[in-house]
Amino acid sequence: MFSLIKLPPVFNVHQVPKAFQEDSIISGYRHPRSSATDCLLSLFQLTNETLNVWTHFLPTWYFLYKLLTVVCMQDVWTDAxxxxxxxxxxxxCVYPLASSCAHTFSTMSTRSRHICYFFDYGALSLYSLGSAIAYSAYVVPDAWVNSAFHVYYVPVAVINSVVSTTMACYSRLGFPPHSNPDRFAESKRPRLGKVLRILAFSYPYLFDNIPLFYRIFLCVGEGCTANEVNGLHVYHAFLAFLTGFLFATHLPERLAPGRFDLIGHSHQLFHVCGISGTHFQMQALEMDMGLRRSWLHDHAPAITFRGTVGAITLSSVISLGIICFFSYPLFYSTAQGEATRKASSASKKN
Known part of the structure; x- marks a missing residue:
């Protein structure tokens, strides 16, 4: 059956526009104006994006399974x-799904590429906030429970998620609305765009992990919450650092351009390390949740709907608004260009 399906062709770096080119990746590019069907078919051939999709799409189902397990096995409706x-x-569940969709459909057009990654950035910011909410409930060391930092920790994390989405989207196009969205195109200022994205995702992570870093690296004596979970937290922290390092350095393909085009380039390794880090983070959170339940019930502030579901819903709504704000010029400029072309054609006929 697969022999009857004509897979879309792949191209070298000099055959695709600069906006679609990746640092030190020479081959394996899909057509920059692929149809949705071509994008889906490309998942079953080896391109420089294939493993980027599967390394996030498959873990989505694992995390969904974990979510459904908690919903089915615990009294989530009454147990705050x-x-x-x-x-x-x-x-x-959201961030790897958004990432896999972005990598799948980003070659339909320049406009779709920007919008796909806007949603990817918003999902990453949402994951950062989800981590902060869980850390506030289960990870904060005993000595910091009910402190001023603990009280304002989640509200600041909500603000950070909004700023993160805004900065990441800005790194691609600058601030709209304007009729020329390529004014600040990433293809024209790639280094600035890269630096802004690194800052957009590293500073919320560093803020979210302040209580964890203090707990496992700095705190000594009473109130440090020293238990067997700390080892898992260290694994997560190491993998998170490695994830950021790979994203920032483009290693190993920068050392041997063309050698890692299809398998082994930094973005694939970035995905694997990120998912592995999330796995260890999830295990650590579940263990802290179980081991500290009694103590936190007696000493920590009550967990509220507003501080959990309400916080992530608010962040989601604002992030969607930001994505729409940055996406509007892409549709506006396209419509304006089509109108100009029609008017030009009509004038030539007259």
């Missing part, structure tokens, strides 16, 4: 203590 875990697991 489970709500932070639910919010976190939901964000774990």
């Amino acid at each position: 203590y489970t709500w932070p875990l639910l919010v976190y697991l939901l964000s774990c």
Whole structure:
């Protein structure tokens, strides 16, 4: 059956527009104006995006399974203590799904490429907030519970998620609305765009992990919450650092351009390390949740709907608004260009 399906062709770097080119990747590019069908068919051939899709699409189902397990096996409707875990697991499902969709359909056009990655950035910001909500409920060291930092931790994380989405979207196009969305195109200022995206995702992560870093690296004596979970938190922190390192350096393909085009380039390794880190993070959160339940019930502030589901819903709505704000010029400029072409054609006929 597969022999009867004509798979779309692949191209070299000099055959695609600069906006679609990746640093040190020479071959394996899909057509920059692929149809949706071509994008889906390309998942079953080896291109430089194939493993980017599958390394996030398959883990989505694993995280969805974990989410459904919690929903079915715990009393999530009345037990508020489970709500932070639910919010976190939901964000774990959303970010790899958004990423796999972005990598699948980003070659339909320049406009679709921008919009796909806008949603990808919004999903990553949502995951950052989901992590912060879970950390606030289960991970904050004993000595910091009910402190001023603990009280304002989630509200600041909500603000960080909004700023993160805004900065990441800005890194591609600049601030709309304007009739020329290529004014600040990533293809024209790639280094600035890369730096802005690194900042957009690294600073929320560093803020979210302040209580964890203090707990496992700095705190000594009473109130440090030293338990067997700390080892898993260290694994997660190491993999998170490795994930950021791969994203920022484009290693190993930068050392040998063309050698890792299809298998082994930095973005694939970035996905694998990120998902592995999320797995260890999830295990650590579940263990902290179980081991600390009694103590947190007696000493920590009550978990509220507003501080969990309400916080992530607010962030989601605002992020969607930001994505629409940045996407509007792409549709507007396309419509304006088509109108200009029609008017020009009509004038030539007259």
